[in-house]
Amino acid sequence: PLVSMNEFLPKAKANKFAVGQFNMNNLEFAQAITDAAIEEKSPFIFGVSEGALKYMGIEYTVAIAEAAAKKSGLPIALHLDHGSNFDIAMKCIRAGFSSVMFDGSHHPYEENIKLTKEIVKAAHAMGVSVEGELGTIGGVEDDLSVDEASAQLAKPEEAIRFYEETGVDALAIAVGTAHGMYKGEVKIHYDIIEAVVAKIPVPIVLHGGSGVPDDMIRKAIQAGAGKINVNTENQVACTAQIREVLAKDANVIDPRKYLTPARAAMKQVVQEKIRLFGSSNQA
Ligand code: G3H
Ligand code: ZN
Numbered sequence: 001p002l003v004s005m006n007e008f009l010p011k012a013k014a015n016k017f018a019v020g021q022f023n024m025n026n027l028e029f030a031q032a033i034t035d036a037a038i039e040e041k042s043p044f045i046f047g048v049s050e051g052a053l054k055y056m057g058i059e060y061t062v063a064i065a066e067a068a069a070k071k072s073g074l075p076i077a078l079h080l081d082h083g084s085n086f087d088i089a090m091k092c093i094r095a096g097f098s099s100v101m102f103d104g105s106h107h108p109y110e111e112n113i114k115l116t117k118e119i120v121k122a123a124h125a126m127g128v129s130v131e132g133e134l135g136t137i138g139g140v141e142d143d144l145s146v147d148e149a150s151a152q153l154a155k156p157e158e159a160i161r162f163y164e165e166t167g168v169d170a171l172a173i174a175v176g177t178a179h180g181m182y183k184g185e186v187k188i189h190y191d192i193i194e195a196v197v198a199k200i201p202v203p204i205v206l207h208g209g210s211g212v213p214d215d216m217i218r219k220a221i222q223a224g225a226g227k228i229n230v231n232t233e234n235q236v237a238c239t240a241q242i243r244e245v246l247a248k249d250a251n252v253i254d255p256r257k258y259l260t261p262a263r264a265a266m267k268q269v270v271q272e273k274i275r276l277f278g279s280s281n282q283a
Helices: 009-015 027-040 050-056 058-072 086-095 109-125 156-166 190-197 214-223 232-248 255-277
Strands: 019-023 044-049 076-083 099-102 129-134 138-141 144-146 170-173 204-206 225-230
Touching: 009 225, 019 027, 019 076, 019 255, 027 044, 027 058, 027 232, 027 255, 044 050, 044 058, 050 058, 050 076, 058 076, 058 086, 076 086, 076 129, 086 099, 086 109, 099 109, 109 129, 109 156, 129 156, 156 170, 156 190, 170 190, 170 204, 190 204, 190 214, 204 214, 214 225, 214 255, 225 232, 225 255, 232 255
Parallel strands: 019 044, 019 225, 044 076, 076 099, 099 129, 129 170, 204 225
Antiparallel strands: 138 144
């Protein structure tokens, strides 16, 4: 069965590794992620954005995640990514999600606390874990777009109080990473992660994990990032393979001809991330 993030995040925080959230965009993503995790014996999180949910349909999404859990025997959380309101979170929980993120970062601070708290209360009553977000993460994801310059870093004191008041199970804070492909150089404010993590019992979530150099990821984990989200690198790997196959042969009509290499490329991306995050053999 699908599990809440509390099945593995406390251990990740205590032993300084991170569990990957790999976004599911279709069946091939789900298969690639699951096969990589099986080989690595790693727990993982399927992230599903509202856009991906609309694309796949909620019934297919839950059924695919449940099939992955059954096939792998691994602790897998099915997690709403960047949920925008209470109703979508409840809809996902009722459908079988084991975890939800409420992204209230676009609301004023106090309002974000109030809205997050309501979701935590309802979700925890059903054994579902919750991730909250503070500060604004730059870049583009689905319909969310924040230009990198106006992205606001999280303030440690605000993040600590946000945790104390909401009781979230994981806390995403803006520390310099951005969604999508990086335009400029990445700069992670490790000091912000350290300052917050020292005062709260749950791990920090690093969004925008694609394109971040390996040594920066390692440092972020040492600082206290216990969940790292990756989507764009898989999308890039998938599409590059499809492009290559189609460019080589204009007569291809069987989707399996290009989806098979696309899936293999994503599996490799995920396997490398799992090793980098240190979650191998932690299932
Ligand atoms: O919430 C999802 C992630 O933060 C993904 O970011 O597409 O830059 O890897 P990414
Ligand atoms: Zn994100």
